Amino acid sequence: MNLRFLALAALLSSSAHAQLFQTVQTTTSQAVLKGFAVQGKTLQKGSTKLTLDEAGGYVYGVQIEAKTPEDLARAMAGAWGMPESGIAKLASALASPRLMAEARAGFQDFSDESKSDLFALNLSGTGAAQVWKAYLAVQIWPDSAFPATNNVWGDPKAPTVLRVFSDFQCPYCQQMAEETLPTWKKNSAQYRLIHYHFPLPFHKNAFPAAEAGECAARQGKFWPYADQLFAGLVSWKALTGAALNTKFEDYAKKVGLNAAQFKTCLSQHATKAVVDAQMKAGTDVGVPGTPTVYLNGIRLSDYTDPSELKAVQAITQAIPSAQSVIQTRLNALR
Template sequence: METTDDSGADLIAVKLTGTGTAARWNVYAAVNIQPDNLFPVTKNVLGNAGAPNVIRIFSDFQCPYCKQLWDSKLADWKTRPAEYCVLHYQFPRSFHRNAFAAAEASECAGAQDKFGAYADMLFARYSDWTPQLAAAANTSFNAYTKTAGLSTAAFKTCLASHSMKATVDAQLALGKQVAVQGTPTVFLNGIKLADYTDADEVATVQAITAARPSAATIIGQRLQSFR
């Protein structure tokens, strides 16, 4: 049997061999490295696509801790595009009334290759739209297009038609699949970080994922022999 811990950060395999007094439980535990092909293609990319460190963030635009990440650590990653490629995935929480609509709005901006500029606006105007009722928030989302450099007409059509709802739903489903339990949740090179601000943890993950043969390859081989 193969499973993960509650956080999804560690992979645990358990196997029973023998019977009776000769029965033995064998356990193998390793870091859980999510493969790149598990994550859908997204236009919500900041940095160089060929950068050696791939950051994947599951975020909610109405989450104050996500704003904190965007204003602090993400600002640092964005200054080093050759080192970090940052991909944003939507994980709007149901108790944030405007979060899903904001996610749709940002995806509409991404369709015009303006995700970063529009996300900047959403977080910069956080105090304005988060307390609004849905209709007022929608008006705000449309108004931000001018500053972000979008085609307002195309954006309004996209947002009004909810054409990005399926995209947001798919990213939400993926987040649940990889045990995202809160926002922001940050993956570095496929490994969920316990604390994205911890330099030692980040350095450890970078070392693990830069090794050759890769840690994922070694773990896969050991799991295969364990089965």
């Protein structure tokens, strides 16, 4: 955890991601913002001003200007949905000499280690002329943050792109594969589904299963092979050595793969680099566990929640794009 996380530890217990997906009315009516005059998407109290960036009625970013750490802390609390009890601690963190020095240089960071939200701070002037500027927003990852893969289902022009980081030995991933993925696959004109491997270290057979999945992908059969792995999880998760490979080879035969090619691929670990690259990409974008789903570049807190999917779709399909608005705001603080 870096200096900024340590200094702003008060933020880490708040639900920043959830608050940024609230409606304008919900955001402006918070108790911590009582006394602020509201005019459209602008809130002001004295010299403290908040400007809400929204799309489809959902807030995805908050621009702040304030004179003191105390005023900035209250505004940030409103942006992140923090309770009144956390404001004093946050103000103290903001007023620390080390963080103020960083703010004078200007910086941008993530609000927590899952990298689902970001914030930028800038401090200028001294004394009565001191001005804090901040921007807090949801993180929208560009396509370039994710590695290329052929494990894709759905129309290339589908408006909703779901990137799933999964582990074949994860029971929650198995549940998703059996209960949720079929619905997304049936709506292939609406949803484009992309699979990435993120085998967890405490699942001893997850990495070889991912390699096997990629060996199947080399023959264009990733999805049916993945179905076999999830359906047979109980029968292979405790196997070792040759017995595990034999089970994977049996699945290859069931889905019509060239058995010899599959066996060679598996025994030579020919797809290890692919799995490694996808795991690194997952770590880089803050994947906290499996399954983790990104909808149009935004990490979902709950992929089964229709209201969250609706909010993310509204934000990511906005014109002008939320991504471009966020970038413009951040550039202004540099």
